[in-house]
Amino acid sequence: MKKKIGIVIDILMYGILLVQMLYVFLGNTAHEILGIAFFVCLVCHIIIKRSWFKTLLKKGKKPLPRRIFNWSTSLLMLSIIALMLSSLDVSRLLFPRIRIFGDAALHRYLATAVLALSVLHGGMRGYIHTKKKKRAAVLTAIGTAAAVAVGLYLVPYLNRHFKTVRIHYADAVEGEQVAWNGSKPLVVYFTRIGNTDFAPDVDAVSGASLLLADGELMGNTELLSDMIENAIDCDVRAITLTGKHYPSSYGDTVSAAGKELNSKARPEIEPIDISGYDSVILVYPIWWGTVPMPVATFLESNDFTGKNLYLIATQGSSGFVDSTKDIRSMAKGANVTELISIYCDDIPKARDEICRKLKKIAP
Ligand SMILES: Cc1cc2nc3c(=O)[nH]c(=O)nc-3n(C[C@H](O)[C@H](O)[C@H](O)COP(=O)(O)O)c2cc1C
Known part of the structure; x- marks a missing residue:
């Protein structure tokens, strides 16, 4: 049961992240509400996967894929915290008076980092558990590169093209x-x-x-x-x-x-x-x-x-x-x-x- 809930939350988080990147079609109100929904999913995800934190503290040299997974997960956590804080800088509906970094562009770059690291995180987890290592490695690399391209090129292009x-x-x-x-x-x-x-x-x-x-x-x-x-x-x-x-x-x-x-x-x-x-x-x-x-x-x-x-x-x-x-x-x-x-x-x-x-x- 816990595993199933975990999978549903993971799918929800990837879905919300992708939809959030399409801000130009979504509009501000939905973007801010979905941002809160993402945060709630994240808290549930951390509670369900809390045993991962214990593996971080375990001594001994870990294999390379496990080290990449741990590094990408730690970086992902930090990026998500920074993304949450930076969302206060661009919030017009829910937190219009709180400003942290004072730089609206930062939110876009952090969103790209979170999307790319999420793909890397999911991909590395798949790599560790699958027998088809080569396929998992290629898909992870392509997916991570695609996420960077979406954040840095596709989203700004859509903004220029469609935004009123x-x-x-x-x-x-x-x-x-x-x-x-x-x-x-x-x-x-x-x-x-x-x-x-x-x-x-x-x-x-x-x-x-x-x-x-x-x-x-x-x-x-x-x-x-x-x-x-x-x-x-x-x-x-x-x-x-x-x-x-x-x-x-x-x-x-x-x-x-x-x-x-x-x-x-x-x-x-x-x-x-x-x-x-x-x-x-x-x-x-x-x-x-x-x-x-x-x-x-x-x-x-x-x-x-x-x-x-x-x-x-x-x-x-x-x-x-x-x-x-x-x-x-x-x-x-x-x-x-x-x-x-x-x-x-x-x-x-x-x-x-x-x-x-x-x-x-x-x-
Ligand atoms: C023909 C064209 C080419 C553009 N090329 C770029 C570009 O190379 N890099 C970029 O960041 N924005 C690019 N943009 C976006 C514009 O610089 C941006 O939307 C600008 O704010 C438009 O100002 P305006 O509404 O006064 O025309 C391009 C827009 C157009 C119409």
């Missing part, structure tokens, strides 16, 4: 003012929205990763630019295509952008004159590990000699990647400084961080 984030515009944009005593800076941003053939009806483009501010479609970089405009006295310009727009489907835009990058295309844009400014704050999304090609057109069609060029990137997991290096070679003569690269999910809460960065560079 709904926010209250004023809550995200309005707040503290930052003193900027030198000449007014120019904020230049590029976003997919406005440069894409979206139908005016948002439902027609469901399936794409979208930001709805008070029900209005907005680009992530546009929202960031609005935050800057609210915090300092500046001018703002959007990079706008004059020719062909990007397709409304996210996947097709990714392909079109990839082709532009490979052919070093410079799509035509409305001219933006930066000659009257000493400082330009460029807000752009990472596309294929660098700047979108319309941003390249903007950078190469202006004279940046002696100007400060501050970079704010948004991305679906990758940081600044090659964009800084590429911007340095495109904006000849500019003093280029990275300000911040923001994960797309964190954009609605990014205003305080942006203000901190602006204070550091404000004349």
